[in-house]
Amino acid sequence: MKLYSAPISPFAARVRLSIYRKNLDIAIVPPPDGGLKGDAYLALNPMGQVPTLVLDDGFAIPESATILEYLEDRFPATSLRPDKAEDLARARLFLRLPDLYFLGAPRILLSVRNPGDRKPDVVASAMESLGRGLSYIDHFLDADSPWAAGGRASLGDCALIPILNAVALVERVYGRPDLIARHSKVAAYWRAAQIEPINARVIAEQMASVPKFGPPD
Numbered sequence: 001m002k003l004y005s006a007p008i009s010p011f012a013a014r015v016r017l018s019i020y021r022k023n024l025d026i027a028i029v030p031p032p033d034g035g036l037k038g039d040a041y042l043a044l045n046p047m048g049q050v051p052t053l054v055l056d057d058g059f060a061i062p063e064s065a066t067i068l069e070y071l072e073d074r075f076p077a078t079s080l081r082p083d084k085a086e087d088l089a090r091a092r093l094f095l096r097l098p099d100l101y102f103l104g105a106p107r108i109l110l111s112v113r114n115p116g117d118r119k120p121d122v123v124a125s126a127m128e129s130l131g132r133g134l135s136y137i138d139h140f141l142d143a144d145s146p147w148a149a150g151g152r153a154s155l156g157d158c159a160l161i162p163i164l165n166a167v168a169l170v171e172r173v174y175g176r177p178d179l180i181a182r183h184s185k186v187a188a189y190w191r192a193a194q195i196e197p198i199n200a201r202v203i204a205e206q207m208a209s210v211p212k213f214g215p216p217d
């Protein structure tokens, strides 16, 4: 089995987090020659995006949330599904909220590398969307837990860690250290989550592409 992935992609990072936490023997590889829009990759995933999980018989599964659920069904031993239905609903919410409401914002903010090319109105609107999205996450997080849902590692953490890391990158690139700090439960969660070793591994992989965005502070 192999996962087509890119280090910075929060969607691919979600799945890598699950693979590491479940200790699965899945090769993590870059897109094939021709890239995401080449014939070889489009034959697997016509959307031309990472991640795609390719099974040993060649069956290809795109879409991070679908891959995460497949890995839960196929490898239930180290389950990332919380035990209580309500906690599982919350973990899934942490996948849905960014996808539906605010993941476009860091993408917009980080897509313009040169500060001189940034349009103030576009930046302001993306920052507002980001803030609103973080407030939704804050609303549903437990206070005082280093985990997203159910008191242990779950799909909710696979969702939140890569996204909060993308927000942390926005903070550095734009000199806005307040973006996460304004949301007290998100800030406490992020503080604790970053020092957990498997989370830290994925955070480091994502951050490996930081130099492209300019000098870190």
Ligand SMILES: N[C@@H](CCC(=O)N[C@@H](CS)C(=O)NCC(=O)O)C(=O)O
Residues within 6 Å of the ligand: 008, 009, 010, 011, 012, 036, 048, 049, 050, 051, 062, 063, 064, 065
């Ligand atoms: N809904 C997809 C989104 C995947 C996605 O947007 N991947 C980005 C990287 S963060 C990508 O491959 N972009 C390349 C492109 O769209 O050309 C998922 O959850 O897997």
